[in-house]
Amino acid sequence: MKNKIYDALVVGELNVDLILNSIDSFPEMGKEKLAKSMNLTLGSSSAILASNLSSLGAKVSFAGKIGFDQFGVLVNDSLVNKGVNTDYLIRSKEWNTGATIVLNFDEDRAMVTYPGAMEHLTINDIPDEAFYLSKHLHFSSYFLQPGMQPGITDLFKKAKELGLTTSLDIQWDPNEKWDFDYQKVLPFVDVFFPNEQELLFLTKEKSIDNAVKKIISFANHIAVKLGSKGSLLVTNGKTVFKESYLNKNVVDAIGAGDSFNAGFIFKFINGFSLEECQEFGNLMGAINTTAAGGTTAFTNYNEIINIAKEKFGYKN
Numbered sequence: 001m002k003n004k005i006y007d008a009l010v011v012g013e014l015n016v017d018l019i020l021n022s023i024d025s026f027p028e029m030g031k032e033k034l035a036k037s038m039n040l041t042l043g044s045s046s047a048i049l050a051s052n053l054s055s056l057g058a059k060v061s062f063a064g065k066i067g068f069d070q071f072g073v074l075v076n077d078s079l080v081n082k083g084v085n086t087d088y089l090i091r092s093k094e095w096n097t098g099a100t101i102v103l104n105f106d107e108d109r110a111m112v113t114y115p116g117a118m119e120h121l122t123i124n125d126i127p128d129e130a131f132y133l134s135k136h137l138h139f140s141s142y143f144l145q146p147g148m149q150p151g152i153t154d155l156f157k158k159a160k161e162l163g164l165t166t167s168l169d170i171q172w173d174p175n176e177k178w179d180f181d182y183q184k185v186l187p188f189v190d191v192f193f194p195n196e197q198e199l200l201f202l203t204k205e206k207s208i209d210n211a212v213k214k215i216i217s218f219a220n221h222i223a224v225k226l227g228s229k230g231s232l233l234v235t236n237g238k239t240v241f242k243e244s245y246l247n248k249n250v251v252d253a254i255g256a257g258d259s260f261n262a263g264f265i266f267k268f269i270n271g272f273s274l275e276e277c278q279e280f281g282n283l284m285g286a287i288n289t290t291a292a293g294g295t296t297a298f299t300n301y302n303e304i305i306n307i308a309k310e311k312f313g314y315k316n
């Protein structure tokens with residue numbers, strides 16, 4: 001077998017975010033409003049995870065689908081700027097790159113998403129080489145990628161057969177049907193990363209305890225994200241709660257979950273104990289909330305650790 005080049009292969013959705021801020025008043029049909037500022041950036045939870053894992057120092061490759069358009073160029077270049085390899089990005093001639101238009105007004109926002117190319121990524125788009133060259137597979141945003149859904153068990157099974165470690169964050173289901181066969185998929189997932197709400201909806205339970213009981217026999221390790229409270233780690237039949245590195249001056253929490261995943265996976269692929277992975281996940285989630293958006297707080301390992309020490313009293 002060839003030598004592994006990548007610490008992690010991230011398979012997931014890609015889109016741009018076009019964010020309009022300080023709009024005169026709430027958008028209305030048939031009327032034109034003015035916005036005082038605008039930002040066009042790389043969006044998507046998978047891209048935030050890949051970027052931050054790369055900023056921590058891991059070698060990351062991304063497999064995803066974009067269009068043959070300017071937004072596709074922006075997605076590709078933004079990942080490359082974060083040190084992420086884009087050899088496995090497919091540029092579809094049929095579909096445009098996904099885009100989310102965000103209209104921010106006061107504390108509220110309206111969003112419209114065109115999923116585009118990301119919906120059409122399938123397991124057949126991921127070349128065998130991508131598996132052979134990677135140590136770990138992470139897949140994110142199951143419900144946004146109908147093209148990947150029929151092949152999801154095969155994706156994780158193949159990764160395990162080829163000796164990769166694996167992780168999964170299904171994220172929110174916009175249709176709120178929660179049609180994900182965890183009994184089939186989770187046996188091939190080393191670390192499952194739901195947040196509290198997602199875990200409850202997925203298992204159709206009202207308490208975390210019952211949800212964990214229901215899912216535990218299918219899962220290996222579960223890290224449950226609890227927002228500003230911290231996280232739970234369920235492993236070897238026991239549940240460990242770790243309090244967050246509480247940030248009382250949150251700029252925004254966009255991408256906190258993805259940054260938690262990035263921190264956890266970074267330690268996991270470097271052979272640390274699961275509790276150390278959880279701790280570092282909490283720390284990265286907290287650091288995420290110190291700057292706008294999901295990637296701004298993450299430049300390189302040394303600077304990330306400096307923020308951890310200065311703002312959260314982290315001792316490594």
Ligand SMILES: Nc1ncnc2c1ncn2[C@@H]1O[C@H](COP(=O)(O)OP(=O)(O)OP(=O)(O)O)[C@@H](O)[C@H]1O
Pocket residue numbers: 045171194195224225226227228229230231244245246247248250253254255256257258260281282283284285286287289
């Ligand atoms: N205010 C905060 N202060 C410190 N840490 C925080 C704060 N908010 C979140 N975190 C950390 O970030 C982690 C992930 O956040 P969260 O629970 O919001 O994930 P999520 O719901 O998956 O988010 P996302 O919307 O990004 O998918 C938490 O487990 C916690 O460790």
Ligand SMILES: [Mg+2]
Pocket residue numbers: 169171172195257258
């Ligand atoms: Mg999440």
